[in-house]
Amino acid sequence: MFFHKQELQFSAKPDKPDAIFARRLQEVLGGQYGEITVAMQYGFQAWNSHLPGKYRDLLYGIGSEEFGHVEMLAIMIAQLLEKAPVEQSEEAAASDPTIAAVLGGMDVQSAIVAGAGARPVDSNGNPWQGSYITASGNLLADFTANANAEMQGRVQVARIYHMTDDPGVRDMLSFLLARDTMHQNQWIRAAQELQEEGVEALPVPSTFPLSKEARDHSYKYINFSDGAMAADGAWASGPTPDGHGEFTYLDGPDTSAPMPPPTQPDPRFFGTDAKPPLIDKAEGVIRDKLS
Amino acid sequence: MFFHKQELQFSAKPDKPDAIFARRLQEVLGGQYGEITVAMQYGFQAWNSHLPGKYRDLLYGIGSEEFGHVEMLAIMIAQLLEKAPVEQSEEAAASDPTIAAVLGGMDVQSAIVAGAGARPVDSNGNPWQGSYITASGNLLADFTANANAEMQGRVQVARIYHMTDDPGVRDMLSFLLARDTMHQNQWIRAAQELQEEGVEALPVPSTFPLSKEARDHSYKYINFSDGAMAADGAWASGPTPDGHGEFTYLDGPDTSAPMPPPTQPDPRFFGTDAKPPLIDKAEGVIRDKLS
Amino acid sequence: MFFHKQELQFSAKPDKPDAIFARRLQEVLGGQYGEITVAMQYGFQAWNSHLPGKYRDLLYGIGSEEFGHVEMLAIMIAQLLEKAPVEQSEEAAASDPTIAAVLGGMDVQSAIVAGAGARPVDSNGNPWQGSYITASGNLLADFTANANAEMQGRVQVARIYHMTDDPGVRDMLSFLLARDTMHQNQWIRAAQELQEEGVEALPVPSTFPLSKEARDHSYKYINFSDGAMAADGAWASGPTPDGHGEFTYLDGPDTSAPMPPPTQPDPRFFGTDAKPPLIDKAEGVIRDKLS
Amino acid sequence: MFFHKQELQFSAKPDKPDAIFARRLQEVLGGQYGEITVAMQYGFQAWNSHLPGKYRDLLYGIGSEEFGHVEMLAIMIAQLLEKAPVEQSEEAAASDPTIAAVLGGMDVQSAIVAGAGARPVDSNGNPWQGSYITASGNLLADFTANANAEMQGRVQVARIYHMTDDPGVRDMLSFLLARDTMHQNQWIRAAQELQEEGVEALPVPSTFPLSKEARDHSYKYINFSDGAMAADGAWASGPTPDGHGEFTYLDGPDTSAPMPPPTQPDPRFFGTDAKPPLIDKAEGVIRDKLS
Amino acid sequence: MFFHKQELQFSAKPDKPDAIFARRLQEVLGGQYGEITVAMQYGFQAWNSHLPGKYRDLLYGIGSEEFGHVEMLAIMIAQLLEKAPVEQSEEAAASDPTIAAVLGGMDVQSAIVAGAGARPVDSNGNPWQGSYITASGNLLADFTANANAEMQGRVQVARIYHMTDDPGVRDMLSFLLARDTMHQNQWIRAAQELQEEGVEALPVPSTFPLSKEARDHSYKYINFSDGAMAADGAWASGPTPDGHGEFTYLDGPDTSAPMPPPTQPDPRFFGTDAKPPLIDKAEGVIRDKLS
C-alpha cells in the first residue's frame, strides 16, 4: 500500500515561470530515464522479486522515494508553465520575440491538452511507455540496469542544469543530482554485494550451466571493423571479470557457416519462389498453379 | 561503410521447423534487448563518440558483429517457420491438437504479413523501436547500459534454451550465450578501464562540479517503506563506490517542503480554478466571465 | 511524498497458479483502463490542479489508493505465473494438451522477459503508455473522464471474473468490483457537486463565452445516416442538459460550403500540381522547371 | 456504406496562411480527443452494437458527421500551410524573426513529409493510434466516454480559439464549438435515457450480480492521503448516485492483508532466488546448480 | 462530407462464428495494410492534393469506398466473435480442446475490452497508427505507395482465405480480392497516366533539377555484398526506366571519404571526450574540470 502526504521531499518552487524550461524538465519526468521509469522499474522489480529480505526492502524503500520525485517534478513543471502565453499565432510570434522564443521551446500540448500542466511524456512529447522499464527477476542484471538508469538520469539533469539560471529550479536540481549520486553508488554497491554473497555471479545468469555454452567463443574479442586499436584495451587480453577465462583478440571471425538455402513455405503463402515460370512464353498463357 | 558476406558467423540451422519456437526467438531478434537493439546501440554510440581510438574501435568492432547476429536470427526464424501451417480456423484447431498448439504459440503476423518470415518485432509482435537504445555520449554510462543489455540478453537466451530441444537451434543458442558472456565481460572491463585511465569516474557524469550538488543528500539511504532489513546492506553503511563518502541510513525522510499552492494560469486555458461561482444562485444565471 | 507499507489493502492470493488468467489480469493492471492508468490519471490531475481544497484532496486520496491496487495486481500476477512451464516447443505442446493450452493463453514475454513476473503491459502485451491518461485542468471534463475510466474498468473486471473459478482470485476481484462501484459513484457525485457549487457548468468549458460560439448549431441533431429512429431519442427534442436550449432534429445537414480549391504551396516542396506539362510532347523533352 | 460529397458542412477557409496555427489545429484533427478519435469511436460503437434501433442510429448518424469534420480540419490545415516557408536553416532563422517564429511553431514533418499538408498526428507529431478509442459494447460506459471526449475536445478548441485572430479560422472554430456543445448535451442526455429506460443502470455494468461484489467496500471513501477536506464532499456522505447505498468516510484503510511471500518459479527462469549460495566460500568454487 | 447508409456494399455474414478467424481478419481491418490504412491514406492524399480534377476525384471516389470496407470488416468480425466463450482459465482450457484452441487463436482484448467486438488493431493487437499512411503531395510517389498497399493487402487476404472454409466469409473475401485487383490495376494505370500526361516523371520528384544531383552516381549498381549474380539483372545494364541513363555494375564502391574526426561539443553536455585525465595519478585526486 502507498500512503500520500501533502508535502514534498525537497523544495520544488521556481523563482519565476519558464515554459521553455518546463519542456526540458519533462525529459526527467516522463522520458526513457525519467522519474516515472525508475519509480515503476523498482516497483516491478520488488513485486516480481523471488528473494525476501534486504534486497526487496531496498527496492521498496527507494521505489517509493521515486514516486515522490515524480510528484516534485510534476508540481515544478506546473509552476513553470503558470504564465505560459495563450496567443501563439504566426503573426503574434513574428512581432514579439518573447512569444517567438516561447513557441520554439515550449511543448504545445502542455497548453492545448493540459491547460498549462505537466504530462507523462518526454521533452519531445512522446508518451511514457511500459517498455522503458526492466524487471527480469535476475537481480544482478536488474541492479546493473538500475545503475545505468541512475547514470543516464544524472547526465540528463546535469545537462539541463545549465539550461536555466533560476535559483529555485537549480536548488531542486542540486537535490536530484545528489539523490542520483546516492542511487548510482547504491546500485553499484548492491550489485557487488550480490556477488560477494554468492547470490548471483558473472556471467549473468550465473546458474545457467556453462557446459551448455560454446565455451570456445566465450572470451574472444572478434573485430568486425578495420580499426586495430581495440586490441590495446583491457578487454582484449588479461583475465576476464567473471574469473573464468582470459581475453584473446582476433582480427576477424574465425568461424563461418554457409548461408542456408532459401526457405520454401507452403505455396498458399503466395511468396515468390523457385516455382516454374507462371508465364509460358510459347503458349502465351499464365498457368493457374493453385486451383 | 558496411560490407556483407553471404556466410554466417555460426551455424543457424534447425533440425526441423517449429513455428512456436520461432515466435520465442523473435524476442532475441527484435525485443527490447534483442540483437537489433545492441547492433543499433553500439552503432549510435560509435557515431556519436567524442573520443577517437580504442573505445570507438571497440564500438565499431562489436556493433558490426551484432548486425551479423541480427541476420543469423532472421535466417533461423525463417527456417523455423518453413512448415508453418496455412489452415488455422477454429474448426481445424479444435479437431487437430497440433494446429491448436501452433495457433497458441505462433505469431500470426509471421504468417499473414510475412508469409512465413522473420519480422523486426518482439515475441508479442510489438515492433522494434528506436527508444530501446541508449547512446548518451557519456561512455561510462553507456558501457553500463551495454553491460546490462548483454546481461538481459543472456538471461533471455538462457530461458528460451529450455523451450526447445532441437539440436540445431540449441547449437546456435550455445554460441549466442558464449558471445553474450564475452560481451558482458568486455563491457564491464571497458567500464573499469575508463575509470582506471581517469577518462570517466563515479558519479557519472564525473565532470559535473560536485560543489553544485546538494552534497548533504548524496550518500543517505532514505527508507520510504516499512521494511527495515535494507539497513543491513552494504549500501547503508561503509564507503561509497565513488570514493567520496560514507553511506548512512535514515528510517524516513529528514527533509520536507510544503506543497506549493495550486497554479493559476491564464483563464483562457479554461481550467477549473478558484474564481467566483459561475452560477449566482440568487439570480439563477450563469455569469459570462470572459467576454 | 509517497510512503509504502509492506501490506496489501486486501488479500491478493490465488488458490493455485494459472498462467492463462495471469495474462487476462494484465489488462486490469497495464491496459488502457487498468490500475496504472487511474493511479497516474488522478495523480496528474492533482498535480495540475488549480483549486485547493476538497477536490484536490479527493484526487490525492484516491490516487494513492490506486497505486496500491497496481501493487495488488502485480503481486497477484506474479503468483499466478509461479508455476508457468518452461518447456514450450511445438513438439511439447502438440503432445501435451496442458502445455498447448498454456501456450495459447499465456503472455510469452512474462516468461522470457520477466521470468514469470508481472509487467506494465496490457493483455496483448502492448506497453502501458502516457497517452492513456487525461488531465486537462478542467475538473468537470476530467471527472467525467474518471467516471468513464471506472466504468470501463468495472466492465473489464466483471468480464474476467467469469474467466476464472479460483476462489482466491475471485475474492480479490470482488473487492476491486466494489471499489470500482464506489469510484463510479464518487466521480459522478463529484461532477454533480462541481455544477451544484457553480464551479463548472455545461457546456464544458463553462467560461468560454457562448457569444463566440455559432449558437445556431448548438442544439441540432443532424443525421448523416439513413436510420430515422434517432429522432425518437431524448437527444432530438426537449430541453438540453446544459439548460440553455431545446434539442431539434434535422434529417441531414442544413449548411454547406464549397470545397476550397486545392492549395498551391512553394514548388520546392515538389508536390504534383497544376503546372504546365513537364513533357513537351512536340519537343520530346522534359522541361527543367526549377533551376 | 459511406458516400462522399465534395462540399463541406461549414466554411473552412482561413483569411491567410499560418503554419504555426496549423500545428495547433493538428491536435483537434489527430490528437487523443481529435476528430479522428470521435469518428472512429462512434463508428466502432455502432459496428459492435448489440442493440438495434435509436441508439445505434444515433451512433451512425453522428459518427458520419465526425468523418466530415476530419475532412474540414484537414482541408483547413492544408490551407494554413499553403505559404509555409522552405528555407529553414539556422542561419536563415537567426537573421529573420519571421522564419525563427515559424520554425518554433510549425510541425517540421508537415513540410518534409507531407509537402505542406495535413497529417493524422497530434500537435506534437505523435501519430493517431487505435488505442485512443473506446468501444466496450456497454452503452452507458461508452456514452460516458463519448461525453468526456466531447468535453475534452471542446476545451481544446476553446484554448486554440485564442491562439489565432484569423476571422476565417475563428468562424470554423465557432462552428466546431457549437457542435461540441450539441454532442456533450446529447451524450449526457442519451446516458440518462439509457437509465430511464432501464437499459443500463449504475453501477456499470448493471447486470453483474451485486451479490458477487464485496458490498462492504462499495460505498466507503478511503483516504490514502493526509488532506482531510475531502470529507466535506458530497461523495463522503449522503446517498450514492446508483441509489443502492450511502457514502461513508474513512480516514485510512480499514482492511489489510499480509504481503504474500516472494514467488519461487522454475529455476530455469534464472531469477535470483533463495537458493543456497552459489559460491562456497570455504571451497572457493561456484556450484553448478543446473546440469 | 460523408453520408452513411445502413447497407453494406457486399454480403458480410459468416455461416458460423469463429473467434480464431476473427483475429486473423483484424489484420485486414486494422493492420499496416488494412482497410483503415487505405481509407485514411486516400483521404489525406485528396485533402492535401494540389491538383483539381480527375486525380482528386479518383482519390475521393475510392477513399469513400474503403471507409465502407472498414465497416464491412468490423461487422464481419463482430459476428465471428458472437459466440466467443467466456470461460477461459487454464483449467478450462486444459480439459477442453475447443477452449484451448480458441485461447490460442483469439485476440483476448476482443473479449475483455470490446465484449466480443471488433477493434482498430492488427492481428497481434497492435493499435492502428497514423504512421502507416503516406500522403506526400507528390502523386507519382503516392500512387506507387497506393499500388503497393493494394498488393500487400491482396497478398494478406489471399493468405487468410485458406485459413477458413466458411462459405460466408470466403464470399466476402472473394469480393475484397476482386476490389484489390481493381485497385492494383487502377493505381498502376493512374501512375502511368501521370507520366503520359507529363504531370510527373521519373525520377520522383521530377521537378528537382537534375543538375543539382551528383549525376555520376545516378545509374551505378554498387554491390556491397559478395553475391555476383545481381550483375545479371536488368538493373545492372541497359537503359534506365527514367529514360535518362544506362545502368552500370560495380563490384564494390568506387568512392570513399575519410571518417570525420569525433565531435567535441560543449563540455557541459558531459560526454566522454579527449580532455586531460580526470584523475591525476601522481596526486591521486579528481580534477574538477568545470567550476
Added chain:
Amino acid sequence: MFFHKQELQFSAKPDKPDAIFARRLQEVLGGQYGEITVAMQYGFQAWNSHLPGKYRDLLYGIGSEEFGHVEMLAIMIAQLLEKAPVEQSEEAAASDPTIAAVLGGMDVQSAIVAGAGARPVDSNGNPWQGSYITASGNLLADFTANANAEMQGRVQVARIYHMTDDPGVRDMLSFLLARDTMHQNQWIRAAQELQEEGVEALPVPSTFPLSKEARDHSYKYINFSDGAMAADGAWASGPTPDGHGEFTYLDGPDTSAPMPPPTQPDPRFFGTDAKPPLIDKAEGVIRDKLS
C-alpha cells in the same frame, strides 16, 4: 555477416554546424522512409527470400549500402550538432534571436538525451519502429514497396536540400539524391523483370486462383463521391495493366447487402443488448439478470 570499414562512401562533412538542420536530417535517418527503414527493409526481404540467385543478391547488395548511409547521416548529424548551445531558457531565448531560433528548430532530445548526438528518431522525435518496413515474401509487392520508399525518400531529400545552403551538406545530399535516383530506377526495373520472367505477374499475388475471386467486380471503377471527372481517367476505360480485363466506370455501387442484425454475445460480456428492461417500473426494482 557484416564487416565495417572506418570510411564513408561519400563525404559527409558540413562546412559549419547547424542544429536546426540536424533535426531536419533526422527525418532521412530515422523517419518512416529514412535510411534505417530501407536498410532494414532490404535486409528482411533478403533473409525471408524464397528465391536464390540474382534477386536475393540484389537485396543483399543494396541493403548493405543503405546501412552505410545510416552511418553517413548519423555522422553528419553529430557534426551539425557540434556547436549546439547549452543555455536554452526562456530568458536567454527572449534576449538572443539566435538562441530563440535554435530552440525553435532543434530537437531538444539531441541535446538532453544524446549530448549533441544523432538518434534513431524522425524529425519530430518519434522513435523509428519496425512497423515502417515491408517484407511480405512476395517480391513484386515488395519491390513496389521499395520503389515507393525510394521515391518518398528522394522527395524528402529534395525538400530539405532547400532548407540549407551549406556546401558540405548539399554535397552529401546531391549524392543521396543520385543514389535514390538509381534505386528508384532499379526497383522499377526489377519489378518489370519479375514480370518479364514470369516469376510474378499482376494481380499480386499472381498464384492465387482467379476463379476464387469475384471476377464481376475486378475491373469496375465504383465512384463513392460526387466528382465525375474520374470517369475521364485511363483507369475508367480501356485495358487493365494485368492484361486480363477492361476497366468500366460506375457512378455508384451496383451491389448492396442488408446490414446484419446486431450481435448477441454471451450476457457475461455485460454489453448493452436487447434484454428485457432492467428496471421494472411497475415494481420499481432492478432485476438481477445473472445470479
